[in-house]
Amino acid sequence: MESQAIWLTLRLAVTTTLILLAFAIPLAxxxxxxxxxxRSFAQAITALPLVLPPTVIGFYLLVGxxxxxxxxxxxxxxLGHPLAFSFTGLVVGSVLYSFPFAIMPLVAGFQAIGxxxxxxASLLGASPFRSFFDITLPLxxxxxxxxxxxxxxxxxxxxxxxLMLGGNIPGTTQTLSIALFxxxxxxxxxxxxxxxxxxxxxxxVGLALVYAAPSRRTLA
Amino acid sequence: MPSRSTYHEVRIQHRxxxxxxxxxxxxxxxxxxxxxxxxxxxTTILRIIAGLDRPHFGRIVCHSSRPAQPPxxxxxxxxxxxxxxxxxxxxVRMVAQRPALFPHLSVLENIVYRMPANVVEGEEIxxxxxxxxxxxxxxxxxxxxxxxxxxxxxxxxxxxxLARTMAAGTGRLLLLDEPFTGLESDLRDDLIRDLRTWTAExxxxxxxxxxxxxxxxxxxxxxxxxKSGRIVASGPAAEVLAGERDRLIQRLRxxxxxxxxxxxxx
Numbered sequence: 462m463e464s465q466a467i468w469l470t471l472r473l474a475v476t477t478t479l480i481l482l483a484f485a486i487p488l489a490x491x492x493x494x495x496x497x498x499x500r501s502f503a504q505a506i507t508a509l510p511l512v513l514p515p516t517v518i519g520f521y522l523l524v525g526x527x528x529x530x531x532x533x534x535x536x537x538x539x540l541g542h543p544l545a546f547s548f549t550g551l552v553v554g555s556v557l558y559s560f561p562f563a564i565m566p567l568v569a570g571f572q573a574i575g576x577x578x579x580x581x582a583s584l585l586g587a588s589p590f591r592s593f594f595d596i597t598l599p600l601x602x603x604x605x606x607x608x609x610x611x612x613x614x615x616x617x618x619x620x621x622x623x624l625m626l627g628g629n630i631p632g633t634t635q636t637l638s639i640a641l642f643x644x645x646x647x648x649x650x651x652x653x654x655x656x657x658x659x660x661x662x663x664x665x666v667g668l669a670l671v672y673a674a675p676s677r678r679t680l681a
Numbered sequence: 682m683p684s685r686s687t688y689h690e691v692r693i694q695h696r697x698x699x700x701x702x703x704x705x706x707x708x709x710x711x712x713x714x715x716x717x718x719x720x721x722x723x724t725t726i727l728r729i730i731a732g733l734d735r736p737h738f739g740r741i742v743c744h745s746s747r748p749a750q751p752p753x754x755x756x757x758x759x760x761x762x763x764x765x766x767x768x769x770x771x772x773v774r775m776v777a778q779r780p781a782l783f784p785h786l787s788v789l790e791n792i793v794y795r796m797p798a799n800v801v802e803g804e805e806i807x808x809x810x811x812x813x814x815x816x817x818x819x820x821x822x823x824x825x826x827x828x829x830x831x832x833x834x835x836x837x838x839x840x841x842x843l844a845r846t847m848a849a850g851t852g853r854l855l856l857l858d859e860p861f862t863g864l865e866s867d868l869r870d871d872l873i874r875d876l877r878t879w880t881a882e883x884x885x886x887x888x889x890x891x892x893x894x895x896x897x898x899x900x901x902x903x904x905x906x907x908k909s910g911r912i913v914a915s916g917p918a919a920e921v922l923a924g925e926r927d928r929l930i931q932r933l934r935x936x937x938x939x940x941x942x943x944x945x946x947x
Contacts, residue, residue: 575781577777577779577781578781578783580733580768580777580781581777581781581783581842581845582769582783582794582795583732583733583767583768583769584731584733584768584769584773584774584775584777584846585769585774585794585795585845585846585849586769586772586795586849586850586852587769587794587795588767588769589767589769595794596783599785600783600784600785602785
């Protein structure tokens with residue numbers, strides 16, 4: 462009965478996870494590959510969503526990407542509709558909101574890899590780009606898995622940003638957590654209970670995946 | 682100055698903590714050994730030549746001469762001109778003190794990581810398999826190919842790291858940072874002898890860093906003796922390290938365990 466919300470939630474989580482990894486992996490690599498004020502600043506900015514109320518992010522995205530600003534007007538011209546109250550808008554909000562959940566495990570994972578492996582590869586003639594794909598990324602696989610699962614679960618469970626930016630439109634922006642809120646407001650506790658159990662199940666399966674994953678082979 | 686083989690000119694001034702390096706050396710022998718006690722800045726010199734670290738002041742020039750190719754000159758580093766060639770573009774190979782085998786790859790995958798598909802040496806074209814086998818035998822690692830790095834002993838890891846470097850091609854310069862530590866001395870001397878032949882055939886000069894006199898003599902290297910960041914003596918091993926050798930013999934004598942034949946100096 463909640464198939465519409467389930468499908469929408471999964472679609473949002475998958476899209477957000479893929480887009481976020483594409484941005485977060487290179488960014489985390491850059492942050493972890495040296496020490497400088499600008500790298501620390503970038504890391505701090507990406508961690509902001511962790512401490513800000515989601516409604517703050519949702520509010521500024523709603524206003525910033527709406528018809529009141531040049532960026533918002535450009536998006537409207539490009540898409541034909543404003544970002545707010547659309548699936549695309551939800552994706553943008555989710556990507557920003559889940560950024561720290563991707564960056565933190567990835568930075569920690571890249572930093573845990575000793576510089577000697579990349580140095581060894583470069584002394585064998587491998588370019589930095591090459592050694593990133595051959596050495597760094599495979600060695601950081603547990604971190605990539607953590608980031609993937611955390612972002613996926615976090616997106617499934619997010620509420621504030623979605624409500625501010627997407628509202629509550631069944632089939633378009635009504636995700637599971639919004640649907641749960643909706644049922645409670647209707648006094649339909651049985652339906653709310655079903656959704657809540659489903660969300661718990663997602664979380665348990667996802668976390669089990671992270672903790673059961675084989676750890677990296679012993680370093681040599 | 683030998684004009685028909687590859688040689689390097691190195692000038693480095695560098696400060697790192699309490700260490701003040703000021704060295705000028707020409708690598709124009711088949712094997713050169715940088716001999717100094719630990720903490721004298723040997724590894725720093727190798728890292729700078731390899732391009733992993735930048736010197737405060739310095740100039741490193743490679744004069745390359747390969748069979749069937751016109752002589753070429755590569756400036757790896759020149760601080761006054763702001764030149765710093767990235768390590769992977771220098772074709773300088775280095776076997777570091779810590780082997781750093783890639784833990785997610787098997788021993789064989791490690792060795793062939795940067796091995797070219799066709800190995801052309803002079804006029805000869807070796808097949809990949811025969812070249813690989815020659816390297817496995819050279820480094821005494823043929824029996825290890827089916828293992829993973831975590832299963833190896835320290836000495837085995839160092840030999841696999843050496844094989845991985847040789848498989849990528851000896852390049853314009855081979856830097857060895859105490860790669861024979863922990864090897865049994867007979868095996869070490871055999872390995873050094875075979876490496877000498879291997880690098881001589883390919884015209885690649887070798888810079889060996891060590892604080893082990895045995896290695897220097899086995900390599901028949903031209904010796905640069907370092908002390909607190911400077912080169913204090915250079916010449917054939919028998920000349921430069923005679924004092925060290927005698928001291929070593931003196932120290933071993935009272936035990937009666939090791940007696941080396943060199944009575945005239947005692």
